[in-house]
Each structure stands twice: as structure tokens, then as C-alpha cells.
Amino acid sequence: MKNYSEITPYIKKMAELSNKGNSIKPDMYAEYKVNRGLRDLNGTGVVTGLTEVSTITSKTVLPDGSYAPSKGELRYRGIDIKDIVKGFLSENRFGFEEVVYLLLFSKLPNKAELKEFSETLGEYRSLPSSFVRDMILKAPGKDMMNIISRSVLALYAYDENPDDISIQNVLRQCLQLISVFPMLSVYGYQSFRHYHMGKSLFIHMPDSGLSTAENILRLLRDDKRYSPLEAKILDLALTLHAEHGGGNNSTFTTHVVTSSGTDTYSAISAALGSLKGPRHGGANLKVVQMFDDMKAKIDTSNESQIENYLAGLLNGSEFDKKGLIYGMGHAVYSLSDPRAEILKECAKELAVEKGCVADYELYKTVEKIAPSIIAEKRRIYKGVSANVDFYSGLVYRMLDLPEELYTPIFATARIAGWSAHRIEEIQNNGKIIRPAYIGVKENNQYINFADR
DSSP: OOOTTOOOHHHHHHHHHHHHTOOOOTHHHHHTTOOGGGBOTTSOBOOOOOOSSEEEEEEEEOTTSOEEEEEEEEEETTEEHHHHHHHHHHTTOOOHHHHHHHHHHSSOOOHHHHHHHHHHHHHHOOOOTTHIIIIIISSOOSOHHHHHHHHHHHHGGGOSSTTOOSHHHHHHHHHHHHHHHHHHHHHHHHHHHHHHHOOOOOOOOOOTTSOHHHHHHHHHSTTOOOOHHHHHHHHHHHHHHSOOOSOSHHHHHHHHHHTTTOOHHHHHHHHHHHHHSTTTTOHHHHHHHHHHHHHHHSOTTOHHHHHHHHHHHHHTOSTTSSSOOTTBOOSSOSSOOHHHHHHHHHHHHHHHHHTOHHHHHHHHHHHHHHHHHHHHHHOOOSOOOBOHHHHHHHHHHHTTOOGGGHHHHHHHHHHHHHHHHHHHHHHHTOSOOOOOOOOOOOOOOOOOGGGO
8 A cells, every 4th residue: 555544435435334324313312311421411420430539529419409519629539629739839849749649648748758759759750771762763753642652552561560460560650650751741742843843852861859840841941941930830730630530531541441450551551542532631722722813813902802702612603613612611610610720820920920911811801701601602501610721721831831742741640640540440449340332223134145
């Protein structure tokens, strides 16, 4: 075959045949009482498991047994994320490593424990000899998530005990992956930048004495330099993205794949594949692109023009014509997303340092007026608020992070939660996750080959 990627006439023909063979209609899900996407008719997730890793609250139970929307709350191992953030910010510390410890071991570390844990992560922050050359530079890709996934699977071959799923061994593997994700992400980007964009190639070594956030910025920038505020805000973003319940798509994927008894590298690679999907991990990139489109088309100092543009988004006449205001609304939260509230406050400080106050004010304006427009156009009255992606995209833009790294940085944070859930699945389940599908194809008769 001359062109491996070509959609040939044969493939086109067979795709049409495949489409003709699909007779499942949307109303059939209600007919068969199937909770499509594991969501019930009210949009509430179908309960499929128990977890101690984190708890999400978005509604209260009324005396009559019904539910009412409430302000969103996120707890890591039972501790309010707002209290965690307030704790490390008030002491001018980084929080991500502390949160990773909490998620994995279900307790807050004291000073000595955090020091030992951070040093362990620093010691693990290295890749096998020639790994970067052979696995990343020799096969540069255009998508960072695929590069990371491929690299994770390749690390299986360098592990002398890859299939042992004892808690001790899985913990060791998870700590190593948590440590090297910043390197896999940034090195993958540097490879892409050099081979596909024609830019100079530089590969910096990590500093074992620096935090995860500091190492990301150090590895990414040619001069290795960053401000204390930049590192502080990136660390906060990592902390807020580290975990979000067992029901989000990538974490549920981790549970499903882990339940089969497979190795850690396969489970984490599967989670990466889920997070790559634009319905899960790419929302903050869509947010900044949406705002770029808005600024190119309207006078953003005119609130009525902003309203008209947002209405156009919902009508499918603006931006990507998908009918969405990206960054507004969430599958679980309604009145507020606590992560967005925290990031919003800290983004203001970064906007001042970076000279981006006008952009910050525009985001605040959209956050203020979008809910009423959504309520009017979509008839959604439970409450719609900005989610974490709304402000994380702005933060990443102000940090001068390349758009190709938005989702990989999400993964660099969320592998902490994936690891905690993988260990919890091994500890508490021991049963393969196997949901049921209803077969709805009518019976057909086999036709002999000569008679077809």
C-alpha cells in the first residue's frame, strides 16, 4: 500500500455498509430502560462502586427525599480541598506532593514524612538510559498524549517485575510514573517542537530537589527560569486536578482495566487514552480557543456584544459550531465548582504579574452572564457555573504553556488519583467489572456461502 493513512474506496464503501447495519435509535435506550453513558434520566451518575479516595458533593437531600442543588464541594480523603489549599498557601509551600501523599496513604504527612516522600519522588525522577533517545526522539509524534501513552507502555520492558500486582510493587510503579510524567510530557513536546515545527531541540535534566511544578517549568523553558508566582500557580493547578472521584471517565477506566488483573503500565495507558478524548481532557484548550475567537470578532468591552456572541455559541453559529459555551457547566456540579473558585482567585494575582488583567476581566464577565443565557436557551434551571477548565485554560495561557501540553499537564496531575484508585481497586474488589449490554438485533439465518 503506497499511502498507509489513505481512506481507500474500499474503506469508504465498507464504512457505508457498517453505518447501514446500525439500527439502534436514541429512543430505544428509554424503551429498554438503559442508563446511557451510565447516567440516569435526571443526569445523575449510576452508582458502580465505593471509594475513599475523594468525595464530591453538589446537592442536598430535602425532607421529602428529593434533591436540591447546593454549592459544590470536593474532599480528598475526607478533607475539604479549600482547607488543603488554604493550608499550604498560607505557609508559602507547594501543595501537590502533599496531596499525592494524602491520596495514596489516606493521611496528611508531617514535615519529616513529606520531606522523605518528596525526596523519593525526586530520586525516581529519571528515565532508563537512552530511553529519551530511543522512545521519544526517534519516533516523534504530533500528539503528546499518544507519546506519553506509548512511553508508559515502553517502560514495562524496563521493569524487572512488571506483572506483580502486589500493593508494594504497584505502589513502587505508581510512584515512579508520578515522578516521570513531567519528563515524558515535556520531552515529548520538545521532540514535536523540533521535528514537526523546525525549532531548536533542548533536553534539560530535572532537578531532584525541586517540586513537580518547578520541574515542569524548568524542563520546558530554554533558560530554565520561572518566577515564584508561576511555580505557585502551576502547583495549585496540579493540586486541583489531582483527583476527582471514581466516576470520571479516565478514573473509571482505571478501575475497569485494573479489575481485569492487568499490569500498572497497561492500566495507566488506558486512562491516558480516555483523558485524551476531547469530551474529557481537552476542555481547557477549547476555552482559550473560544476566547481567542471571541476577541477576534467582537468588541469585548461591550457587554451586549458578548451576550450576542454567547447566544451564537449556543445556537451553533459561532466558534466551532458545536452549540457549547466551553468551561460552563459540569456533569456533577451545578451551583459552583470549588476548583474553579480557588483557581479564579489565584489567577487574578497571576494576571497582574503577566499584564493580562483585561483578559481576566473578560473571563469574569463571561462567567457572570453565561448562566442566564444558558438557562434561557437550554431551559436549564438547576444552576450552571464555571468549571475548573474555564480558568485553568487562562492560567496555562498566562504561564506561556504551549497548547499541546494542556492535557498532558492534566495527566501529570491526575495520575495521582489514578494511582490511588488502582491501589484501592486491587485492595477491595477482586472481581472483574463487567456491566451488561442488551442485544437488540433480530435473529437472522445463516446463508450458505454458495447462496449469498
